Amino acid sequence: MKLKKKIAVSETGFIFDPTTGDSFSLNPTAAEILNLLKDGKNEKEIKKEIMAEYDVDESTFERSFLDFMAMLRLYNMIEEHEEN
Amino acid sequence: MEKKHFERPIIKKLQTGMPNKFGMKTEYEPISEIDGASVKELVANYGSPLYVMSENTIRETYREAYRAFSTRYPKVQFAWSYKTNYMNAICNIFHTEGSWAEVVSGFEYDKAINNGVPPSKILFNGPDKSEKDLEKAIKHGSYIHIDHFDELYTIINLTNKIKERPKVAIRVNMDCGIYPLWSRFGFNYENGEAWEAINRIMLSKKIDLVGLHCHIGTYILAPWAYGIAASKLADLAVAIEKKFNHYVKYIDMGGGFASKNTLKGAFLPGSDTCPTFDQYADAITTALINSPINHEHLPVLMLESGRSLIDDAGYLVGTVLANKRLPEGKLATIIDIGVNLLFTSFWYDHKVTPAQQFSHHTEDTIIYGPLCMNIDIIRENVQLPPMKKGDNIVISRIGAYNMTQWMQFITLRPNIVLIDSKSKAHVIRGNETPDNIMKNELVPEHLKKFEL
Numbered sequence: 001m002k003l004k005k006k007i008a009v010s011e012t013g014f015i016f017d018p019t020t021g022d023s024f025s026l027n028p029t030a031a032e033i034l035n036l037l038k039d040g041k042n043e044k045e046i047k048k049e050i051m052a053e054y055d056v057d058e059s060t061f062e063r064s065f066l067d068f069m070a071m072l073r074l075y076n077m078i079e080e081h082e083e084n
Numbered sequence: 085m086e087k088k089h090f091e092r093p094i095i096k097k098l099q100t101g102m103p104n105k106f107g108m109k110t111e112y113e114p115i116s117e118i119d120g121a122s123v124k125e126l127v128a129n130y131g132s133p134l135y136v137m138s139e140n141t142i143r144e145t146y147r148e149a150y151r152a153f154s155t156r157y158p159k160v161q162f163a164w165s166y167k168t169n170y171m172n173a174i175c176n177i178f179h180t181e182g183s184w185a186e187v188v189s190g191f192e193y194d195k196a197i198n199n200g201v202p203p204s205k206i207l208f209n210g211p212d213k214s215e216k217d218l219e220k221a222i223k224h225g226s227y228i229h230i231d232h233f234d235e236l237y238t239i240i241n242l243t244n245k246i247k248e249r250p251k252v253a254i255r256v257n258m259d260c261g262i263y264p265l266w267s268r269f270g271f272n273y274e275n276g277e278a279w280e281a282i283n284r285i286m287l288s289k290k291i292d293l294v295g296l297h298c299h300i301g302t303y304i305l306a307p308w309a310y311g312i313a314a315s316k317l318a319d320l321a322v323a324i325e326k327k328f329n330h331y332v333k334y335i336d337m338g339g340g341f342a343s344k345n346t347l348k349g350a351f352l353p354g355s356d357t358c359p360t361f362d363q364y365a366d367a368i369t370t371a372l373i374n375s376p377i378n379h380e381h382l383p384v385l386m387l388e389s390g391r392s393l394i395d396d397a398g399y400l401v402g403t404v405l406a407n408k409r410l411p412e413g414k415l416a417t418i419i420d421i422g423v424n425l426l427f428t429s430f431w432y433d434h435k436v437t438p439a440q441q442f443s444h445h446t447e448d449t450i451i452y453g454p455l456c457m458n459i460d461i462i463r464e465n466v467q468l469p470p471m472k473k474g475d476n477i478v479i480s481r482i483g484a485y486n487m488t489q490w491m492q493f494i495t496l497r498p499n500i501v502l503i504d505s506k507s508k509a510h511v512i513r514g515n516e517t518p519d520n521i522m523k524n525e526l527v528p529e530h531l532k533k534f535e536l
Contacts, residue, residue: 029090070409
């Protein structure tokens with residue numbers, strides 16, 4: 001579960017995918033999660049960081065995270081198979 | 085350190101090439117209060133979903149409409165269209181403002197009487213008036229608006245057994261240059277049917293012809309069409325005077341004014357396209373004043389506006405039940421308001437607003453109701469900020485028809501509250517209980533016992 005290397009993420013919440021030319025916007029929570037993903041953090045680590053910073057319980061975070069990952073997959077931003 | 089507010093993470097693809105030249109803003113100002121009453125408190129006290137009516141808005145809208153007409157024409161009388169919203173408290177707000185009652189069934193007629201409306205201030209419209217209804221209306225001296233010849237002859241026959249003279253108007257349908265042409269109600273103007281009906285009434289000598297009525301359609305965006313309709317009714321009034329030396333007391337222009345709701349498929353929002361009361365009033369009163377009607381016998385201008393007077397005053401408050409992601413990536417939000425409670429969602433793109441603060445980030449969302457049916461869609465495409473289970477939403481401009489055309493389906497109908505001018509909430513119809521629904525059901529003896 002890694003973000004594709006080519007995906008460019010700005011700190012303010014803009015994404016550029018050079019393979020398709022598509023741009024995306026993120027809200028602050030999404031930008032933070034995406035930057036953590038880009039740093040190679042896994043779900044457990046991301047959950048810990050977000051729950052420390054935001055007023056959110058575990059189940060709400062997990063539901064939101066699942067949905068967000070589904071959207072990243074839909075936009076083809078996730079590396080489905082680990083590169084050798 | 086206080087933790088930050090958590091907003092569900094969202095990613096939105098930026099679309100280029102389809103700019104909106106009108107720059108319509110996405111809905112992200114929350115509605116946290118209705119007339120000073122907190123939405124969250126209303127839900128806590130009266131449950132969700134919840135219909136909320138604003139007394140202030142009803143009175144302000146009525147006064148605005150009355151001003152538009154009464155400043156242009158000397159004799160104006162509104163009659164509240166019961167079918168649009170016949171909650172007794174709502175009807176009584178209109179009656180306290182001076183509105184008569186306009187009813188279309190025996191049930192509505194009895195409701196108006198129970199509300200204390202004098203029978204002589206009830207207009208009885210519609211194609212379905214039983215002989216019993218007609219007899220009652222004649223005896224009480226209400227105004228009966230005749231829809232078809234069968235009704236006219238029923239009334240003529242009733243005059244043989246009732247001593248009171250029926251007071252009637254005829255409903256006239258006509259071509260006003262708009263589509264669709266509502267030809268199913270009343271007598272046609274162009275083919276002479278209306279004139280024929282008038283002659284039969286006048287020659288019967290047993291019935292008083294007191295008015296002429298039309299209702300050219302619904303959600304009419306063309307005020308000038310009312311001008312054409314008023315001219316045609318004025319022509320009939322003049323012809324009656326010429327032939328029978330008789331003056332009708334009123335010309336009833338019905339209703340059909342648009343509300344600020346946006347019709348499905350409309351390019352611009354209803355709030356931008358809806359004509360003002362002044363525009364309708366100008367078209368109608370100009371046509372009447374410029375007509376050949378003798379100015380010393382100007383008829384009362386009667387109006388039966390429903391939707392345009394009540395739509396803005398109604399809100400439906402609901403709660404988010406769940407969010408789910410559809411396979412194509414679209415967000416689906418399920419709320420506890422279904423099409424059974426919001427019948428008008430079949431023809432309007434209702435304004436849906438969260439009841440709590442949100443950021444400016446939005447997602448293209450489809451809003452589903454809770455009914456286990458595919459047709460239960462409240463909005464097919466709406467830009468909404470992220471909401472989570474338990475959040476509240478407010479649907480605006482729902483005051484017309486939803487509290488009369490609602491359906492009891494798989495669940496029970498909720499409370500209706502009225503917010504008065506001091507922001508106090510009053511329940512004006514209590515929520516239904518299972519007993520309300522089942523008390524009229526009967527199970528035959530042989531079906532009472534079974535084993536599974």
